[in-house]
Amino acid sequence: MTADQAEEPTRRDFLYIATGTVGAVGAGALAWPFIHQLNPDASVKALASIEVDISAIGEGAAVTVTWRGKPVFIRHRTAAEISAAGEVKIEELRDPQADKDRVQKPEWLIMVGVCTHLGCVPLGQKGDFGGWFCPCHGSHYDTSGRIRKGPAPNNLAIPEYVFLDDGRVKIG
Amino acid sequence: MSGHSEFQPTSAPVKWLERRLPILSLMHGAAVAFPTPKNLNYWWTFGGILMFCLGVQIITGVILVMHFTPHVDMAFSSVEHIMRDVNYGWLIRYIHSNGASMFFLAVYIHMFRGLYYGSYKEPRELIWILGMVIYVLMTAAAFFGYVLVWGQMSFWGATVITNLFGAIPLVGDFLLSLLWGGFSVDNPTLNRLFSLHYLVPFLIAGVVVLHIWALHVPGNNNPLGIDVKGPQDTVTFHPYYTIKDTFAVVMFMIFFALFVFYMPNALGEPDNYIEANRLSTPAHIVPEWYLLPFYAILRSIPDKLLGVIAMGIAIFVLFLVPWLDTSKVRSARFRPLYKQFFWLFLIDALILGYIGAKPAEGMYLVIGRIATAYYFLHFFIILPVLGLVETPKPLPESISKSVLDKSAAGKAA
Ligand code: HEM
Ligand code: FES
Numbered sequence: 001m002t003a004d005q006a007e008e009p010t011r012r013d014f015l016y017i018a019t020g021t022v023g024a025v026g027a028g029a030l031a032w033p034f035i036h037q038l039n040p041d042a043s044v045k046a047l048a049s050i051e052v053d054i055s056a057i058g059e060g061a062a063v064t065v066t067w068r069g070k071p072v073f074i075r076h077r078t079a080a081e082i083s084a085a086g087e088v089k090i091e092e093l094r095d096p097q098a099d100k101d102r103v104q105k106p107e108w109l110i111m112v113g114v115c116t117h118l119g120c121v122p123l124g125q126k127g128d129f130g131g132w133f134c135p136c137h138g139s140h141y142d143t144s145g146r147i148r149k150g151p152a153p154n155n156l157a158i159p160e161y162v163f164l165d166d167g168r169v170k171i172g
Numbered sequence: 173m174s175g176h177s178e179f180q181p182t183s184a185p186v187k188w189l190e191r192r193l194p195i196l197s198l199m200h201g202a203a204v205a206f207p208t209p210k211n212l213n214y215w216w217t218f219g220g221i222l223m224f225c226l227g228v229q230i231i232t233g234v235i236l237v238m239h240f241t242p243h244v245d246m247a248f249s250s251v252e253h254i255m256r257d258v259n260y261g262w263l264i265r266y267i268h269s270n271g272a273s274m275f276f277l278a279v280y281i282h283m284f285r286g287l288y289y290g291s292y293k294e295p296r297e298l299i300w301i302l303g304m305v306i307y308v309l310m311t312a313a314a315f316f317g318y319v320l321v322w323g324q325m326s327f328w329g330a331t332v333i334t335n336l337f338g339a340i341p342l343v344g345d346f347l348l349s350l351l352w353g354g355f356s357v358d359n360p361t362l363n364r365l366f367s368l369h370y371l372v373p374f375l376i377a378g379v380v381v382l383h384i385w386a387l388h389v390p391g392n393n394n395p396l397g398i399d400v401k402g403p404q405d406t407v408t409f410h411p412y413y414t415i416k417d418t419f420a421v422v423m424f425m426i427f428f429a430l431f432v433f434y435m436p437n438a439l440g441e442p443d444n445y446i447e448a449n450r451l452s453t454p455a456h457i458v459p460e461w462y463l464l465p466f467y468a469i470l471r472s473i474p475d476k477l478l479g480v481i482a483m484g485i486a487i488f489v490l491f492l493v494p495w496l497d498t499s500k501v502r503s504a505r506f507r508p509l510y511k512q513f514f515w516l517f518l519i520d521a522l523i524l525g526y527i528g529a530k531p532a533e534g535m536y537l538v539i540g541r542i543a544t545a546y547y548f549l550h551f552f553i554i555l556p557v558l559g560l561v562e563t564p565k566p567l568p569e570s571i572s573k574s575v576l577d578k579s580a581a582g583k584a585a
Binding site: 035038039040041044064066068069070071113114116117118119120121134135136137138150151152153 | 331355453476531532
């Protein structure tokens with residue numbers, strides 16, 4: 001044994017390292033299915049889009065619908081809210097975005113009702129900026145759903161949506 | 173384990189077993205003949221109390237699983253089914269839910285005992301670190317368990333805690349996806365947390381074995397913090413500490429029973445008796461009491477990532493205590509300055525706990541920020557500096573001399 005090793009050390013080392021490498025690659029490849037099984041499965045991803053009838057939502061009113069397990073706010077904004085949102089200086093915002101870039105029609109504000117801090121549902125028409133207030137850790141959003149004060153880093157997210165006609169919108 | 177065992181099997185079956193699996197001599201060395209400092213006080217009984225708590229959680233938990241359904245549509249009602257229909261289900265569940273609180277109460281006492289008597293110092297650093305691993309696993313187990321009930325606090329607590337991982341740069345979203353298995357906390361999340369809730373207590377049991385193993389190399393620290401110098405300083409674990417630990421466990425059971433039978437919901441949140449509703453967050457979401465200090469630290473920082481980092485460091489810093497404390501003297505009895513800062517730190521932790529339960533606004537926010545700053549000050553400045561500037565009191569010659577002097581003084585008086 002000892003004599004063998006002394007004669008061909010490099011061959012043995014090569015086989016040893018090669019075997020170890022193949023084993024490591026195999027273990028790595030096998031790890032992926034075990035991790036990936038945790039990701040959203042096909043049935044979860046199939047919950048693609050929803051259609052909502054918005055014709056009955058009067059000015060100043062809002063509905064909350066569920067889309068992909070999350071609440072989506074659909075708010076019919078008042079003229080005062082729209083102009084308040086438009087007057088804000090964009091440079092002063094934490095997550096700068098103009099109100100017109102957050103809506104397709106100014107009177108309809110449609111956004112994911114999930115606080116960008118840690119995921120609570122903010123309360124409507126509350127807080128220092130007349131928009132939304134998250135009770136969990138005190139984030140204030142304005143009438144455009146933009147973050148103004150508190151720990152949240154971003155504006156409330158805007159989902160993909162299209163107006164099918166005047167009374168219906170498709171989200172997702 | 174280093175206890176010198178005098179285990180001498182006499183009966184034939186024991187001899188038979190001993191030659192094949194020397195488990196009885198191992199147990200004898202670890203829990204019967206083990207030489208233990210003769211001056212341990214009742215703060216040293218919490219290790220035994222903690223083992224009792226783990227046993228209680230495992231036994232009641234295994235029973236709960238027999239009646240519980242891990243599905244978003246049925247989890248909440250199956251818990252109510254346990255409470256109303258299952259024979260003694262209410263008892264088993266109240267023991268399990270209050271048991272988690274008792275477990276944390278005991279672990280906090282156990283940890284503060286370690287901080288007071290310097291039990292984490294050389295050569296016991298690894299015992300302390302293994303203890304911290306157990307603590308982190310306990311918080312995970314308790315969090316997973318709380319989610320299973322699928323009440324409002326379960327759901328929103330799970331939402332907030334999992335979102336903490338989303339704050340981590342680059343990998344945050346990937347981690348969130350792995351945690352949720354969807355776009356939010358939902359049925360896949362409940363299922364995986366159920367699986368982990370069953371697993372983690374057994375991991376804890378494994379780490380407990382390592383913790384005790386590491387403890388049995390140098391042996392116990394003691395209230396004087398000085399080393400054992402010989403057999404005159406110790407007594408055998410059995411019967412002296414088996415009986416002391418048993419007595420303490422019985423006292424603890426009485427305290428435990430007060431909660432289970434007379435105020436089973438005192439430590440819980442009423443909102444968790446409302447089924448999870450993903451469209452409405454309760455006005456105040458608060459974690460269970462044992463996580464409040466860390467929650468207060470998270471909220472006192474008005475930035476998502478920095479808040480998460482601060483909370484992470486607040487827990488992680490405890491792992492570093494053996495190296496942050498620069499004093500060679502273990503016990504606070506002989507450290508006049510550290511003793512005061514120990515109590516200040518305990519008060520600070522209690523204040524943080526109080527603030528964590530209050531809304532994050534106005535005065536609460538201010539106090540929370542000061543208490544958070546002091547928390548870090550204690551570990552990163554006070555602990556290292558104290559060891560350098562403090563003059564400790566003279567240490568007693570030996571444990572046995574100190575014990576004898578004390579009893580002589582007692583007799584004279
Ligand atoms: C480290 C030990 C453990 C801790 C700290 C712990 C903690 C908790 C907590 C805090 C709850 C929520 C209680 C409530 O509000 O109702 C819970 C629920 C639950 N736990 Fe555990 N647990 C532990 C071990 C176990 C084990 C070993 C099992 C099963 C083998 C288990 C099974 C369950 C089940 C089925 C529930 C949901 C039913 C209920 O709410 O009573 N637990 N656990
Ligand atoms: S989740 Fe909204 S402020 Fe923290």
